[in-house]
Amino acid sequence: MLVRLIYASRASGIDGEKLSAIMKASRTHNAAAGITGVLVFSDGIFMQVLEGGRDEVSALYNRIAQSRSHRDVVLLDYEEISERRFAGWSMGQANLSRLNPGVLLKYSERAVLDPYKLGGQAAVALFEELVQTAVIACPGQ
């Protein structure tokens, strides 16, 4: 059973180097677990979409919820899907600095990433627009 899960969290003690290490490990793990998705990191806030088997996505989300690198982990969206929308990346990373600020404003009250105020449907739409308009980086993939 395929599912899609989106969550938000606040980074806890993450710097650029640590983020790169996390992303690298995540890509290795995800490729093995059949998980795909995209991560956004901006101003200390994570928003990530995960797609894959139900057991694998639940297990990965549970590890994230327990990780010291994440605080205030909140589920934004979770649904059974018949096909993936983000199948192209074992874990892509959206570069918000290259993003037209109007994209964030289109779905948010302010032109900053604040997933804690996003509904699930808007979160999916925002990820789809990020994939179309932002540069998705996959270093080392």
Add this chain to the structure above:
Amino acid sequence: MLVRLIYASRASGIDGEKLSAIMKASRTHNAAAGITGVLVFSDGIFMQVLEGGRDEVSALYNRIAQSRSHRDVVLLDYEEISERRFAGWSMGQANLSRLNPGVLLKYSERAVLDPYKLGGQAAVALFEELVQTAVIACPGQ
């Protein structure tokens, strides 16, 4: 929570200079408050669409309803939205003099702007057609 609000009003003691000042102040305020939208001003009648957070849009509308520059303020449309349609302007201004009169006639009984006779759905459709066909001025933006 994002909302869209459209209202109509009659100008009270507004000349071109005062309108410019209002627009300039409005753009500054709106950019700070995350509000976007478009204003139409024609023959002493305002029609404006506002998009943004529910609290901010309500507060702005309440100020307009109390302002001495507006009389007969009437709500035309108000809805919760998952994405903005007029995200491109902190406050655009439609120049009706460049408008094909047929556009007004398409939604109205006469070829003049009379929002007091417009339903909410037609008001949204008219704003969208204005954005596509009229020149939206953003002096100083």
Add this chain to the structure above:
Amino acid sequence: MLVRLIYASRASGIDGEKLSAIMKASRTHNAAAGITGVLVFSDGIFMQVLEGGRDEVSALYNRIAQSRSHRDVVLLDYEEISERRFAGWSMGQANLSRLNPGVLLKYSERAVLDPYKLGGQAAVALFEELVQTAVIACPGQ
């Protein structure tokens, strides 16, 4: 409130000159009343679509129903609309002699204009196809 009304009638004592006079007067009146539409006249039968404010369209239809130029006036369609479909003509006139007879056959039992056998939905469809395929004349407009 915008409405669309379609009626059929039989001409009573109308020749080409009289028809031209009627059309000319109709365009002047309609432009003032905010009424738009298209007239078809063929073999002594009128079929006309009127769009505009509810009061104005009702008043115009009532005058037509009393006019000595029209007999057997029958309503084919009447509906509240949020936007006009025939906004481009204060009163266009379809020239059936330039029409592919197949267009009439597509909506009718025979390849002649007989609106007395047309349902309302087919009448709207026929007018839309006339606008697309026939030459709409607007002498003096």
Add this chain to the structure above:
Amino acid sequence: MLVRLIYASRASGIDGEKLSAIMKASRTHNAAAGITGVLVFSDGIFMQVLEGGRDEVSALYNRIAQSRSHRDVVLLDYEEISERRFAGWSMGQANLSRLNPGVLLKYSERAVLDPYKLGGQAAVALFEELVQTAVIACPGQ
């Protein structure tokens, strides 16, 4: 082809005696023409629903539009129907004085009969509620 037509008008020189005569003649005519319906008369305003064959309903409406007893005749609703909703009366008459004022308020801005402000859909709904809650008089039927 069956149709339903609803119109509003202002009475012109109608007193109780004349109204009774109109109703009596109307029932005789309608029974012969296969027309059924309900009339509301209140404070000098008529609102009437007519159901029957398209030609017969059009002809009757055209006579009403020309009658000296009616002014400001406005079409509220007109639709092709596959079955009648008001088949029980050759012409019923709703007695508004026995009506709960809340019924008018439910569909109108004020608790008085003002069909000139009613949309077509609300006019049908009001007639159906009148039939259920008001006493429909059919003197002489």
Add this chain to the structure above:
Amino acid sequence: MLVRLIYASRASGIDGEKLSAIMKASRTHNAAAGITGVLVFSDGIFMQVLEGGRDEVSALYNRIAQSRSHRDVVLLDYEEISERRFAGWSMGQANLSRLNPGVLLKYSERAVLDPYKLGGQAAVALFEELVQTAVIACPGQ
């Protein structure tokens, strides 16, 4: 054109006596203006639904937004309606103390009235459930 409007506000300097006076005046005014609705007042927070003509409801809401008795006035819902749902009260008052707390919990995160967190659809549903389960008081009506 009938509309329904729901807003929330915080009371500013309101005691029981003042509230009674407000309600009494409101009922007199609303009956004259054709406005109906229900008010909830709990722990210093108002939530009110207003139904009536568009001009009248807008004018009343604008007065409330300017009133010194209300702070933080926020629009929760506004829609054009073809029939009223709260036509029975010129202004009913829901007595929350007689309410099963589960009703609030059904629509809210906590079992207290906090309309500032309610979406428009949930606000309508809550008012309908209040009407069915709470005692609506109409002193002096």
Add this chain to the structure above:
Amino acid sequence: MLVRLIYASRASGIDGEKLSAIMKASRTHNAAAGITGVLVFSDGIFMQVLEGGRDEVSALYNRIAQSRSHRDVVLLDYEEISERRFAGWSMGQANLSRLNPGVLLKYSERAVLDPYKLGGQAAVALFEELVQTAVIACPGQ
């Protein structure tokens, strides 16, 4: 924002006494956090539905995912809701021993509780049928 979340897990070192303690603590916590729901425990497997504010439900689920009492925690369903379906219990407990085995069979391949094979929609339907047919115990509530 209200959400509903359903998860399954395997109990890890839970006996009847410990379960009672967990339920008691859960009811105290949930009442304070505005969370409602129902728990099923059978043959070492938990299935639980949680309803409440998004932050509170996410936080509670994250604690469960980290708890030593739960293994193999899998998300079955998560959705934004406009009203709760299980608002009656701060945490009800379904007694499967009083359940007609046909109820489990209706939604499952075998007549035992195996939520790891349930889709989200079937999980919601099963909980609703449990509420209607099983005895929900609320000791100490």
Add this chain to the structure above:
Amino acid sequence: MLVRLIYASRASGIDGEKLSAIMKASRTHNAAAGITGVLVFSDGIFMQVLEGGRDEVSALYNRIAQSRSHRDVVLLDYEEISERRFAGWSMGQANLSRLNPGVLLKYSERAVLDPYKLGGQAAVALFEELVQTAVIACPGQ
């Protein structure tokens, strides 16, 4: 493949005795052919609904179309069905003399049976109302 067919025809040289003979033969044939249905005969006009296998219903209709007892045979409705609506009669006969005339008026322009003016959908609805309100005679069945 099951189908339903409705036709209308004018009787040609049919008296009561001949009609009885036709009905009797028809019931014998239909029971053998798996055909069910209802016949209406009034003022020299037949309207009949036939249900059964596609080949059998086509063959029976073709015989009727060639029969000297029927003139002006016109198809009113023909559709593939997944279940019969008139399965109870090998050939029932509706007795219009016991029918409330309002039933005919509900679907027709006049209160007489004139299937030549009925659409297919109204014909099915009329048969269903006949079955519910008229006495269906099955002499000899």
Add this chain to the structure above:
Amino acid sequence: MLVRLIYASRASGIDGEKLSAIMKASRTHNAAAGITGVLVFSDGIFMQVLEGGRDEVSALYNRIAQSRSHRDVVLLDYEEISERRFAGWSMGQANLSRLNPGVLLKYSERAVLDPYKLGGQAAVALFEELVQTAVIACPGQ
């Protein structure tokens, strides 16, 4: 009232010369009767779609059902239509020998024309695909 009728039949004593004569007579008759359509003839089997007024199409079908040239006449489809799909031919003739056999296979169990096994919906779809892909011959039209 416009209808579409599709039937199948087996030819009885038809050779190429006779078929040409039938087609020629049919085009003359149909043009006069306002009937349009397409005929397929293959391996002794006819399948034909007829569009036109209800009375005319019924009368033509009844003549075909009685004709000695047709055996086993079976109705495949009959429906009231608001516009014709095969208005271009007084009677076109599809040349199956120029047809891609895959077209027949797409709608049938075998790659031969066997309308006796076609449902009504598939028969319409097959005719539309024939019009798009086969050469429709209209000798003498």
Add this chain to the structure above:
Amino acid sequence: MLVRLIYASRASGIDGEKLSAIMKASRTHNAAAGITGVLVFSDGIFMQVLEGGRDEVSALYNRIAQSRSHRDVVLLDYEEISERRFAGWSMGQANLSRLNPGVLLKYSERAVLDPYKLGGQAAVALFEELVQTAVIACPGQ
């Protein structure tokens, strides 16, 4: 994953005694495999609905297709279901001799059980009507 499967077959060398033995064995097996359903046997023809896990239902159907007791095994319906409709019987047996023949006629061309001519949708509807109207025997269950 739950599925429903319906098939038809012709019995091959089955007498009453053998059928009883088959039913008895089938109930034991099905209870163990979580399969439920209903069997109809009439005039040497079986029609059976099976519900359960996808693997179990496929395996059982494959055994039936290979069994010497069944010839001409044809699939009538197969669909993924979220809940069972025939959960009450490990294998019920419908007694057609107690059935109103009209039930068969409602779904079939003739009043006998001939599943080879039934579509999948009609097969499901027939089973549901059998469950409601026939006596379902479960000897030894």
Add this chain to the structure above:
Amino acid sequence: MLVRLIYASRASGIDGEKLSAIMKASRTHNAAAGITGVLVFSDGIFMQVLEGGRDEVSALYNRIAQSRSHRDVVLLDYEEISERRFAGWSMGQANLSRLNPGVLLKYSERAVLDPYKLGGQAAVALFEELVQTAVIACPGQ
């Protein structure tokens, strides 16, 4: 009656040579039986879609279920169709080695063919995407 059937199975003692022989025989048989479809074979697993007449497809599936070359035969999808989607091949063979692995991942938990975990709807979608993106081989066709 046309149907589509999809099944999965594990190959039992199949090598390349045997597969070629099976495919060759299958194409001959299918062309004669009016069956079309596509076969996928990868890592010892078959997934095949069959389209054709209901009797023919059932008979072919039953032979496959009994064949020694197939184990663990499971039905994935079965539906009545009005037109085929895979009419182009008497039996095409998808070459997964030329397939973008992302196509499998889009519908599956892992980037390998595992039809035992596919729902029926995803199986149809996967076959359609295979036809569009993989090379379908038809040796000897």
